[in-house]
Amino acid sequence: MDAVRTHGHAHHDDHAHHPGGIMRWVMTTNHKDIGTMYLWFSFAMLLVGGTMAFVIRAELFQPGLQIVTPEFFNQMTTLHGLIMVFGAIMPAFVGFANWQIPMMIGAPDMAFPRMNNWSFWLLPPAALLLIISLFVPGGGPAAGWTMYVPLATQMGPGMDFSIFAVHLLGMSSIMGSINIITTILNLRAPGMTLMKMPMFCWTWLITAYLLIAVMPVLAGAVTMILTDRHFGTAFFNAAGGGDPVLYQHIFWFFGHPEVYIIAIPAFGVISQVIPAFSRKPLFGYTSMVYATASIAILSFIVWAHHMYTVGMPVTGQLYFMYATMLIAVPTGVKVFNWVATMWKGSLTFETPMLFAIGFLFLFTLGGFSGLVLSLAAVDVQVHDTYYVVAHFHYVMVAGALFSAFAGVYFWLPKWTGRMYDETLGKWHFWLTIIFFNVTFFVQHFLGLAGMPRRVPDYALQFTEFNVISSIGAFGFGVSQLLLPYIVIKAIRSGEKAPQRPWEGADTLEWTHLPSPPPYHSFQTPPVVK
């Protein structure tokens, strides 16, 4: 291995000129620094959004209004959604992309380092706008993260803050995507054809295209709200010839691909972790690539399954139902391939693998409830109830978040050159998966039995499951504090990590780069056979 290692790194590293202290982070154009900032930012947002979830679950612990007013409750559900989706989950995977893509394809850095810096630094102002909105007259946005009109038109200035925040986040995502696409298409090491790329890079290539396609659509939709609010247009106002449902079509044309923007990079991480700990190549690499691409394409033509109750023509409902059911096919292919990868492997269960298996198990459950929801007649019953809340937390939390945790534990030794504490990692996994299910599994029952979502109070027959769910949520939240503890402990006093701590890991960052890797990953591209 060492013979292949690109020469001259240590030497180059010494005169990597960058300012010290805080300015190092403000000015940095280095993909690793930026990746690190994305990941810490995402974690900070996870805590902010998590605190809001605490407020929500505390209010719902018992029937009646105890802690907050209904207005504030609505602000919490809205901001919880916006912050978790745009602040926590999406940046986490961009963080992975930044760290991993150059190392996995044998590049020195991202293609546009300065734009990379700018994409990151748009995020903190956007997050601040969202948080500050809570303190303006009328409070934060309270129309749900979907910002449906005309409710969104009624909101106070807090809504304008969120609209502007969404603009900034969208710009950041688009620039990040341009960077990722260019890096992947142009900076691959000689011999690394597209079909030899690690699966993680493939998933990001596809995701970046999705982002470029739909973020402008979201920006357009919220801008139309903005002009409806302030400049006398009536895009979504029936009294002026507009249509409130038009907003929903535009929003979900963004919103459904968005679900896959979050899920597909998560698939990518899992597709690296499972083979590594099974010590066996990914079973169907080619079909995984095709399945991912088909999911991405299908994601553009199923949006109105979020709108089965708006009263579209029945033929429209039928079309969206069939198209949605179809997505189960490529998704199934992915799950079967992961299971087949584990089959007859030589499995070990370090923390990344535990989170990957947790992902596989729970994401599949989320897929199943998705299949139930795809049936329009059933969806009409459970739409906008806790069943849907349970469903999307299975795909977002157990899907994306578990995958992000798997990724952090998997690559931490590479990034920091230190091993994390395996026992604590396992604790983190078991607490997380148990409390996750305590919190969200019972919500399926609540939804089926008739509890609407986004309500601060509920009828008495829903009490028991809400108590359980709230207890689970507190446990889940507190367990997450283990993560920074484990990471910081590893950085401070972890054992030194070898170049390749995971026996089955075989991508370039493990085979060619020391742990931690040099500041500029590959000065001379490695040759891939």
Add this chain to the structure above:
Amino acid sequence: MRHTLLATWAGSVLLAGFSGLASAAYELNMQAPASKVAQDVYDLHVLMMWIIVVIFVGVFAVMFYSVFAHRKSKGHQAAQFHENATVELVWTIIPLIILILMAWPATKVLLSLRDTSNPDLTIKVTGYQWKWGYDYLRGEGEGIRFVSALATPRDQIQGTAPKGENYLLEVDNPVVVPVDKKIRILTTGNDVIHSWWVPALGIKQDAIPGFVRDTWFKADRLGTFRGQCTELCGKDHGFMPVVVEVVSADKYSAWVGEQKKKMAAQADDPNKTWTLEESKARGAKVYAANCVACHQANGQGVKGAFPALDGSKVMNGPKDGLINVVLNGKPGTAMAAFGKQLSDTELAAVITHARNSWGNKTGEAIQPAEVRSQRK
């Protein structure tokens, strides 16, 4: 050691769970259907769950077998096979076939859910922030209209009184319909989007301002069925329940007769001239039913969201501007056009009440005729 601890803990949680399941509150499935469509939806869901259970067991039996048998710690050597087009094809095609089989019953149920033709009775439902309006448009009871709002007292919500059996699911005026008759529901919204949902009847339909949508149900048993608004519609979204009372044909006719009489008794003479005291008293009721949710009983509003009417310039200013605000609302804000919901008499009364309550003292009664002259 750690394992036993974890096991004991998990065991006790499970035990608590199962002993709890015996009680009715741990409802695990949809509510007992009260119409054929609801029953079909219920059965479709159950069928779906069985298919899912089979797939689930199939996939995860393989995975967990692998987790137990193919461990490195047991000395299992990794096989290196990968890429097999036949296998890929098989697990693409089999799910596809299962899906096609599932689509068939799903399509049938959906088609019947959406077939609103030939109703016996048509009722228009209007979503207001935060109550429902009902207009019986066609069929027996034509012409009946009323507003239906949450009946649960505030002190139960605030926790200062014990909560009643139908906490949050009770209204002052339930919708009454005859059993075994096809009821077509037209939905629309007055301000923002709401959604009219009665789980036991199997229907949910968004109520969208500026548009009319429809759905239907035919209750096949007597009873009171409760639901809620399911589209986030602002502050009191959680507090606008739907209650449908399904009664026998005879009882329904009796109810219709009663309502007609009540409406006739309540009808106001639009040309009557009201004294300040009369108008204020009437207005207090209208205010309590229509304005308190936002402007509050003390007229102070909610800071930052709903302005105070106590001391408001508009409230104490020229009549015309004020009548205009209440009649036509303020577009783009939560202040709705009350001209559509309230009669001239009610509007005049509520304005009189507000202009002469709290610190407001204009000392004059607004007359219905003044409101009428401002209607376009």
